[in-house]
Amino acid sequence: MKRLLTLLVVFCCSQMFVAAEKPNVVLVMVDDLGYLDLGCYGHPSLKTPVLDKLAAGGVRFTDFHSGATVCTPSRMALMTGAYPTRLGWTQGVAGYLMGTHDGMSGKALTMAEIFKSEGYATGMSGKWHIGDQPDTDPNAQGFDSHYGLMMSNNQTKELLRDGKVIENPFENRLLTEQFTTEAIRFVRKNKDRPFFLYLAHTAPHFPVEPHPDWKGKSSFGKYGDVVEEIDFRLGQLFKELEKFGLTKKTIVVFCSDNGPNPGQQADCLPYRGEKWSALEGGTRVPCIISWPDHLPAGKTYPGLSSAMDLLPTLSDACGIDWRKKSTGVPKIDGMSLWQSIHGKAKHPRKELLLWHGKDADPQSIRVGDWKLFFDRRHALQGSGTKRRTKEQAEKIAVYEQGLKKDQPNPPFLFNVAKDPGETVDLSEKFPEKVTALQKRATTLMQQIKDDGILPLSGPKRK
Template sequence: MTATVTRRSVLGAGAAGLATTLAAPSASASTPRSRTPNFVVVYVDDLGYGDLGCYGSPLVRTPVLDGMARRGMRFTDFYSGSPVCTPSRAALMTGCYGPRVNLPAVLFPYPRDVDEGISAEETTIAEYLKREGYATGIFGKWHLGDPASRAEHHPMEHGFDRYFGIPYSNDMDPVPLYDDREIVEEPVDQATITRRLSEQAVAFVREHADEPFFVYLAHHQPHEPLASEFAGRSAAGAHGDSVEEIDHYVGVLLDELDALGIREDTCVVFTSDNGPWYVGSAGDLYGRKAETYEGGMRVPFLVEWPGVVPRGATYREPGQLVDLLPTILAAVGARPDPGRVIDGHDLLTAWRTGRRVDRGDIFYYEGGNGRLNAVRRGDWKLHVSRAAGPYFTGRGFSSTAETPQLFNLRTDPEESYDLSEHRPELVEELADTIRAFDAALRADRAARYGS
């Protein structure tokens, strides 16, 4: 007899209950494979480029994610959509930079009458996939509008059939836990939430194992305050505890896909919304969260898709979070709405072959006032402005006087040696690119939003 998993039973399961609840899959390994691929996007908060074993961490143990890298593809030069939460999540959901969809900065839950959030005018990846017959679920942090302020900002109004998670960052007050449209816990028990989100994602996969599904598992760890049932296990302190717990539960989800016989039908993506905050490692990159230096926006990116993505591949060309939506749509034979400018590029050929796809320039929008600070073209990166100083301390953002700065990221990933005086013609070319792109983006936003 198969085990039955309900929302309430999973919600109340403790550490011991996890092993019992997940012990028996709801379908056998002989379940016929779906012709349409499933997609699982595991999206974590404030994970640094150097926080995984497969990205060089000597302290954080991540055997599951390291295994994904061995069996799938690891990107060395992948960028978030922004160095902070909200615009980065907007990039994932819409394939657009945050300022284009009128979400240039972090949203806060107060005051409650603030009308800020993702517009119904935008089409999310969940909405696109629902059109293609997918079951869609979000488990974790939303941060694209407070449902308690405006009901239309609820993720279930933007293409998701199922929601279990928190509406914004775990350091904001209050921190409610939603089960679909109902708040079931406030404040959320943060030490247990990584496990509980994973349990709910597993339950959703079981429920929809015989149809195509999209799971967006958006852990709010290792964003501070750090909390974990794995406390004290990691040589990398509390940050490492949270990362190692996430790694473990990614393994639980992958094991469930195996048990259900749908692993080879499922594309699993793992990445982060931006670089590390006060703790965590940016590897050999300069900068941290809130900065448009590499450490603030270059993040781990792994994709495992048996039989599609080549095993053990390393992709060394640039990619960005805005590319995820057009790539996934290409994989199911769909396209973004023709009336919407999409900033992302289809990287499906790169995923399938490991061969270079020229996705064009990478743009670095900061998360304070939505200013376009930098552009990458090939190995070259030009800063024309940059965010500096402490983040969310009341002092705000400041622009430094040393720009423009030009770096060769292939030889100088730390952005230590400014070459602008050696290549003035390239500085001017890239500065012109920034001005033109930003002007076009702002004109597009003004046409849609009047601002």
């Protein structure tokens, strides 16, 4: 009996040691940040020393894509690792082209639920925008605590804590500071146990209103003021991790939910397009992952990647078998990049379906460096297609002149490695490539339908 008790004590202690060794995760998502809008991505004016340092000490992705080109489906993809169409999404965002109270089904497995099931404290600070009902809010989707907004900062004036309104109206210009303060509070509370923190800033989403202490500080207008404040606030959070000796025990991820909003003073060069388009400027966003002593420092990762890949990648990094957690509905489309980041395996993702945000069917597919628009209208006109340089505009003018109105148009084929602005059509030169990509997209969409689609949840859908 004494030996049995000893073994039990040893086992319990070993389990406690394993739990203590689990890395923390801080997942930061900002809103409508352009690909170029950080110093480490080449912006000539914006000063982002904190994120530049994060990139210098970690991995900077150069072909990373948001889960969708607009808020709600992008966040669905991030949280579940699945194409948002698997979750019943067809167009728009909650409150625009979707019902105000529409949200992601509570049956969907989220990243927060995966980490919570492994003993992690789970907290969220910031914008949710994938459901505001009792069965779709953050607390119902795996988060122990939530402080923030249920929708975008232009759609609501209510700031909530765990479903209860605590400010109405909130001050938009103070939100970045408030979300950071809450994130720091969460770290302090859970510093002695593994935690998963999702910090989802509303900035630099419109309306762009700088904090009083940051107004006029940047050389890039109000947009620059807001972006540089985000960088500073992240520095405050990272100092808190350092204070408690958690820097080397914490994986930090930074990304944006989609490209810049039309009309916003943002930059996504050399890419064309913006939010609400399947062009590279609408979907390709900054992404940095850092974990000192565990990830290579200063590495540039060029592989085609998606926000959907973060769920399996972070799970693998933390020793969690995400495949066993999944029920299969929705099927997880994300692929773990953990081994390939270390150079121990080939990059796994070869293809990616892309939507512009206003249609249930995808408008484009990437396969390696090749990109096909099934109808060239989606690369030339409509929301999100007007962000272009003068040179890009001149190159695509001939294609715009040949567009047919109100009827299908021929495909557009680009090689984005050689033509990042998506200005030179190669469909006539490589017709076999067009056929292959069309066929692959059709196959993928049929597989999604065959796998089963979770319907959206909302008061009118029950």
